[in-house]
Amino acid sequence: MTDTSSSLPERAIDYLNIDAQLSATELELRDKVRAFVDARIKPNIKDWYERAVFPRDIVRELGDLGVLGMHLSGYGCAGRSAVEYGLACLELEAGDSGIRTFVSVQGSLAMSALHKFGSEEQKQRWLPPMARGEAIGCFGLTEPEAGSDPGSMQTRARRDGEGWVIDGAKRWIGLASIADVAIIWARTDDGVRGFVVPTDTPGFAATNIEAKISMRASIQCDVTLQDVRLPAEAMLPDAAGLSGPFSCLNEARYGIIWGAIGAARDSYESALSYALDRHQFGKPIASFQLTQQKLVTMALEIQKSILVALHTGRMKDAGNLQPAQISFGKLNNVREAIKIAREARSIFGGNGVTLDYSPLRHASNLESVMTYEGTSEVHELIMGQAITGIPAFR
Missing domain, CATH: 1.10.540.10 (Acyl-CoA dehydrogenase/oxidase, N-terminal domain)
Known part of the structure; x- marks a missing residue:
């Protein structure tokens, strides 16, 4: 490519x-x-x-x-x-x-x-x-039965003398099987706390989730923690409750606002280049009205999404960005990016279903991006609460 x-x-x-x-x-x-x-x-x-x-x-x-x-x-x-x-x-x-x-x-x-x-x-x-890049980290929050509702996590850390013992399971944990250290969030008698867990600690195990049809050039894992014993100083001292992991999630969500545009832009540029080179009925398919309509729609949404990302970034740098505003960007830009990738694929016709061209790969990946770090539905609810003042999560 x-x-x-x-x-x-x-x-x-x-x-x-x-x-x-x-x-x-x-x-x-x-x-x-x-x-x-x-x-x-x-x-x-x-x-x-x-x-x-x-x-x-x-x-x-x-x-x-x-x-x-x-x-x-x-x-x-x-x-x-x-x-x-x-x-x-x-x-x-x-x-x-x-x-x-x-x-x-x-x-x-x-x-x-x-x-x-x-x-x-x-x-x-x-x-x-x-x-x-000499050490790799992972972040263990999501569980098999606690995805959009991390407050229902079952992973437990209990005191054992001066130290801690963690038992539980996590799922869809990026990089866990190649990580040197894991940040594990667990329920304690004092609420949710974070722990720094070297992955060579006995009882920590990570297994790659195989047979994915999205994010294939990436690693996601199931993690089990069985009688994982840690010293007292393994706990993150300044994180208490779910506000700790949520603040990290917002950092990741912010990056997605920009990242999704990259997938959309590459899909659009690939489709435009193909449309200019591909000839049918004696002329480039970029000359046909319906193809131009598709390209124009892609260009519109990419440019608008960049403006959303840039404004959001300027607010973040100024120190006045709110979590609900991050949800706006993540929801909009990923939603538009996956539409663009799918539409771009159509310009390639049958050629677009091969890995010789990027749009369908991007579209497949964006199915995951649309789901992780808060599903589209979760961000709609976050925005809904910000707009109405009424929480609708339960």
């Missing part, structure tokens, strides 16, 4: 000249990540996706690129802005949702939990090697 954007008209790529709203530093970072994706992800993603392989060899390369925990400060993290992090997510997901998901799980979930709530010892132990 090669980059097609360089051969397309400028107006087709950035119709509203949104690049003019970005600083030179933001553009430099975006172009650096885009070049990495064009060189390392797009030429290989067909093979990785077909074989359902996550390319572990790129983890340290992502560390060298500076995108692991890039929105965090100190401890070897890049300290980039929210907008810069978002632009990186957009470019990574233009390669594949699974690659952006790795960066999200590592940085927005596991590293963010340590950075927000960890002790100084926990931060020093884990954050620098995670930022370099």
Whole structure:
């Protein structure tokens, strides 16, 4: 898969000249990540996706690129802005949702939990090697019977002398089978708390969820914790209740606002390039009215979604972004991205169902993106409560 954007008209790529709203530093970072994706992800993603392989060899390369925990400060993290992090997510997901998901799980979930709530010892132990890609983290919140309702989690941590013992199960835990450390959320006598669990601790086991038809170049796992014994200092000292994991989820949801645009943009650019080259009835199919209508609709929604993401990022950098506003972006941008990927596939006709072209792969991945970090229905309820003042979750 090669980059097609360089051969397309400028107006087709950035119709509203949104690049003019970005600083030179933001553009430099975006172009650096885009070049990495064009060189390392797009030429290989067909093979990785077909074989359902996550390319572990790129983890340290992502560390060298500076995108692991890039929105965090100190401890070897890049300290980039929210907008810069978002632009990186957009470019990574233009390669594949699974690659952006790795960066999200590592940085927005596991590293963010340590950075927000960890002790100084926990931060020093884990954050620098995670930022370099020398250690991998995962985030254990979702359970087999507790998806959209994490408050019903059954994983339990009990006191045992000075330490803790954890028993329970987690499901759909990204990276768990290759992780060096897991952030595990468990119920205690004092409410939900987070624990830093090295994955070589006896009783911790992670099994890959196989036979997926989405996110095939990514790792999701079932995790079991059986009599996992931890020292007292394994608990995250500054996280109490569900507000801790929810704050990390909002970091990940924010990245998805941008990432989904990357999948949509790559689908659109691939379809546009194909439509300009593909001839039927003696002329390029891009000359037909119905094809142009599809392309225009895609361009409209991509440009609007970028504006939503950029405004959301500016609010985040200003420190006044609210969780319900993150839900707006996640709900809208993923919803539109999956429509764009599906519509883009139609331009390829039968060729579009092969892995030679990206839209159907993106659409399949976006089914997962639409579900994780809060389903579309959950974000509709969050927005509904914000609009009406009435919670409708129960």
